[in-house]
Amino acid sequence: MIPGKFDYVRPSTVDEAVAALVAGGDDAKVLGGGQSLMPVLRLRMGEPSVIVDTTRIDEMKGITDAGDAVVIGAGVTHDDVAKNALVREHLALLAMTTEHVADRQIRHRGTMGGAMAHADPAGDQPPVALAMGASFTIAGPSGRRTVSAADFFVDYFTTAVGPDEVLVNVTFPKHTGWGAHYEKFNRTAQAWAIVGVAATVRMDGGSIAEARIGLTNMGPGPVRASGVEAALVGASTLEAIAAAAEHAAEGTSPNSDIHAEAEYREHLARVLTRRAVAQAAGL
Amino acid sequence: MHHISVTVDGTRYEADVEPRTLLVHWLREGLGKVGTVVGCDTSNCGACTVLLDGSSVKSCSVLAVQADGSEITTIQGLSAGDDWHPVQAAFKECHGLQCGYCTPGMVMSAVDLLAENPNPTEDEIRDGLHGNLCRCTGYHNIVKSVQYAADLMGGTK
Numbered sequence: 001m002i003p004g005k006f007d008y009v010r011p012s013t014v015d016e017a018v019a020a021l022v023a024g025g026d027d028a029k030v031l032g033g034g035q036s037l038m039p040v041l042r043l044r045m046g047e048p049s050v051i052v053d054t055t056r057i058d059e060m061k062g063i064t065d066a067g068d069a070v071v072i073g074a075g076v077t078h079d080d081v082a083k084n085a086l087v088r089e090h091l092a093l094l095a096m097t098t099e100h101v102a103d104r105q106i107r108h109r110g111t112m113g114g115a116m117a118h119a120d121p122a123g124d125q126p127p128v129a130l131a132m133g134a135s136f137t138i139a140g141p142s143g144r145r146t147v148s149a150a151d152f153f154v155d156y157f158t159t160a161v162g163p164d165e166v167l168v169n170v171t172f173p174k175h176t177g178w179g180a181h182y183e184k185f186n187r188t189a190q191a192w193a194i195v196g197v198a199a200t201v202r203m204d205g206g207s208i209a210e211a212r213i214g215l216t217n218m219g220p221g222p223v224r225a226s227g228v229e230a231a232l233v234g235a236s237t238l239e240a241i242a243a244a245a246e247h248a249a250e251g252t253s254p255n256s257d258i259h260a261e262a263e264y265r266e267h268l269a270r271v272l273t274r275r276a277v278a279q280a281a282g283l
Numbered sequence: 284m285h286h287i288s289v290t291v292d293g294t295r296y297e298a299d300v301e302p303r304t305l306l307v308h309w310l311r312e313g314l315g316k317v318g319t320v321v322g323c324d325t326s327n328c329g330a331c332t333v334l335l336d337g338s339s340v341k342s343c344s345v346l347a348v349q350a351d352g353s354e355i356t357t358i359q360g361l362s363a364g365d366d367w368h369p370v371q372a373a374f375k376e377c378h379g380l381q382c383g384y385c386t387p388g389m390v391m392s393a394v395d396l397l398a399e400n401p402n403p404t405e406d407e408i409r410d411g412l413h414g415n416l417c418r419c420t421g422y423h424n425i426v427k428s429v430q431y432a433a434d435l436m437g438g439t440k
């Protein structure tokens with residue numbers, strides 16, 4: 001279908017984008033790579049009056065080394081995130097998870113910032129941001145603010161980004177040398193995750209010294225499996241990992257839908273956590 | 284209306300487009316590039332795949348106005364005169380199509396994949412064509428075609 005009519009603005013700076021959103025009122029919408037928004041427009045599930053295209057804002061397109069962290073512009077495509085040398089060296093879990101997003105064409109166009117701001121509970125990257133302790137820079141009419149991942153994801157498809165604000169970049173603390181693995185369980189090649197588990201671990205000798213685990217589609221937003229993380233410290237065997245993974249569904253609130261009952265999702269969370277951690281730990 | 288300037292299959296076009304015009308609609312209805320087809324309207328099928336500045340994209344999921352200043356290659360820009368692109372030749376040789384509707388997108392995705400990975404394994408081909416659906420389910424010969432194209436482009440056939 002053809003989208004409904006809208007006005008189109010293509011700012012070249014973040015300040016211009018914010019000004020365009022303010023001028024556009026509640027009905028203005030940010031367009032990043034468009035791989036979530038375009039289907040919504042085509043199906044007329046949404047008909048914003050103004051589209052603010054952020055794809056030509058240079059500040060949002062770089063990946064930079066900030067010492068103990070890597071800063072990724074919200075407008076960097078999935079493909080560029082997954083292939084970036086800094087990301088691959090210091091944020092292995094993000095690189096690995098991003099390779100599982102949709103398909104080649106969509107990864108060429110879709111952006112990491114767009115996926116975060118869209119906040120689909122089945123999205124692959126929000127749990128990575130939560131698990132790795134990422135922080136989000138948001139620009140609005142009163143300036144810029146930084147929001148932790150724990151506060152960024154608010155509810156289904158809802159983040160801390162207000163209607164007149166733009167997500168500028170995401171800062172990920174480096175996890176250099178950490179093992180990583182993403183387990184995505186889906187029905188078909190193109191389907192969203194029924195459940196996903198993103199795990200990264202720091203090994204010390206043959207045992208797990210620290211673990212960070214994020215769950216996809218186990219609630220209205222990404223969920224951090226804190227119980228598993230605590231239970232994994234010191235684990236050095238597959239049995240110990242399996243025992244820790246039993247905590248994976250604690251504190252989650254998964255939906256029941258045509259693809260899976262909530263109880264089955266809880267089962268998947270435990271099984272996929274065990275597999276993801278074992279792979280990440282190389283055990 | 285917004286003015287755009289886009290190079291498509293080697294020719295530069297200037298046009299005024301409504302912002303809501305999808306790239307695929309502009310290619311087909313504005314330029315007559317009907318080799319690029321609309322399959323699904325849900326972003327799944329990949330039949331509308333073109334190269335935008337060298338990378339495969341689904342042209343139903345890009346606004347024409349966003350393509351301003353860029354270079355696009357459609358299925359109609361692959362061949363050099365009467366000489367088919369090796370991927371086109373391989374799809375013919377290996378019968379990589381049944382009804383043919385997904386073929387323009389499959390070929391463009393294969394071109395994109397082979398540019399990045401000239402010698403893909405079968406698994407890499409299947410993963411690389413992840414974003415393209417063949418409703419005849421003729422994937423077997425499509426995969427063979429891409430392997431054959433890789434050989435052609437590597438000069439071993």
